[in-house]
Amino acid sequence: MYSTCVENFQWGFTETIREVMSNGDEITVRGNKTREMRTVIMQIKYPLQPVICIPKRNNNIFSTIAETLWVLAGRNDIKFLSMYLPRAADFSDDGLTWRAGYGKRIRNFRGIFSQDVDQLEENIKLLSNDPDTRRAVISLWDPALDFESSKDIPCNNWIHSMIRNERLHMSIAVRSNDAIWGASGINWFEWSVMMELMACCADSNVGEMTYFADSYHIYSRHYDKVENIMSSVRSKGICSMYEMGFKNVPIRVLGLYDWTQQTKSILDMAENDTMLISHIHDEIRDPFLRECAYMLLLYKFISEEDNKNKGYKLGLVLNEMTIGSDFRVAALEYLRRQDYWYDIKSDLYVTTEELEFLSLFNKD
Numbered sequence: 001m002y003s004t005c006v007e008n009f010q011w012g013f014t015e016t017i018r019e020v021m022s023n024g025d026e027i028t029v030r031g032n033k034t035r036e037m038r039t040v041i042m043q044i045k046y047p048l049q050p051v052i053c054i055p056k057r058n059n060n061i062f063s064t065i066a067e068t069l070w071v072l073a074g075r076n077d078i079k080f081l082s083m084y085l086p087r088a089a090d091f092s093d094d095g096l097t098w099r100a101g102y103g104k105r106i107r108n109f110r111g112i113f114s115q116d117v118d119q120l121e122e123n124i125k126l127l128s129n130d131p132d133t134r135r136a137v138i139s140l141w142d143p144a145l146d147f148e149s150s151k152d153i154p155c156n157n158w159i160h161s162m163i164r165n166e167r168l169h170m171s172i173a174v175r176s177n178d179a180i181w182g183a184s185g186i187n188w189f190e191w192s193v194m195m196e197l198m199a200c201c202a203d204s205n206v207g208e209m210t211y212f213a214d215s216y217h218i219y220s221r222h223y224d225k226v227e228n229i230m231s232s233v234r235s236k237g238i239c240s241m242y243e244m245g246f247k248n249v250p251i252r253v254l255g256l257y258d259w260t261q262q263t264k265s266i267l268d269m270a271e272n273d274t275m276l277i278s279h280i281h282d283e284i285r286d287p288f289l290r291e292c293a294y295m296l297l298l299y300k301f302i303s304e305e306d307n308k309n310k311g312y313k314l315g316l317v318l319n320e321m322t323i324g325s326d327f328r329v330a331a332l333e334y335l336r337r338q339d340y341w342y343d344i345k346s347d348l349y350v351t352t353e354e355l356e357f358l359s360l361f362n363k364d
Helices: 009-023 061-072 086-091 102-107 119-129 179-201 220-236 256-271 277-283 287-303 310-320 326-337 341-347 352-361
Strands: 002-006 025-029 032-044 136-139 156-164 167-178 205-219
Touching: 002 009, 009 032, 009 179, 009 205, 009 220, 032 220, 061 102, 061 179, 061 256, 061 287, 061 326, 102 119, 119 136, 119 156, 119 179, 119 256, 156 179, 167 179, 179 205, 179 220, 179 256, 205 220, 256 277, 256 287, 277 287, 277 310, 287 310, 287 326, 310 326, 310 341, 326 341, 326 352
Parallel strands: 002 032, 167 205
Antiparallel strands: 025 032, 032 205, 136 156, 156 167
């Protein structure tokens, strides 16, 4: 067993990948060679510091945000998700859905004796009506479905929330977690957003997150990437963006229904190519969701084949975003990595602090 307590997910990531590569057992599962640590427990003091931005990690913050909104809106189709995650179809049995998609299981879990259950709504009701409750559980494993042969069996299985001393704490149990594509790619981020949403709706503050993975592993296809990340961290002494003063944009909701409708509106605009700066500004009232919408609009412009005015359009969106927000800083790092930096520089206001952070990503 390996147990650690860290400030945020970035420190958890660098610490656990180092431990796996140093002390993990090498095994082969379904033909894939992996390095694995059994029974990893990680406590995160500040789950509202969810963005991991490290040289050589090369993560796609846009796909992470898109998948999180897709999950919390209750969807499991791959039509929308494939716009941001082209390999989504690789994990689908029918080419249309993820059969174990967390969104549908959270927001529309199949009932046995009654109608389907919105587990997120029921958890918020429990926590709001009885802040001392120990019954706020979300189940992602369905024994009626998940002993079948499938490309998509849920890795995250159980989520429990409790409010103590006016702070909502969350625990997540995971049977199997890939450190690169799973934990640091989407899981930590999506659960931190759901945790903040639940806390807001239950009129609580955000507490600590405890993350339990029974098999925490790195696939051999990612060994070189992980070694490059660790080498970069050692040589540059990388800290997280939050230690440099950047902050997340908070969720401010009137209620779960309203937040869900705004989320669905963002997904509809992205899917139907009707997303405009003016629409986002006028229609998306929650500041966190507004920042998410700007990120998806950025990705739309990045993905356009026509490069005419691309830098100008990217600059317009970035200038609408919150200065010094974690999303904006992660977007700037991505654009710099993709060589769009000089296209947008003349149309963009960038702070000294943002430039200082980006200097950590100077190419070797």
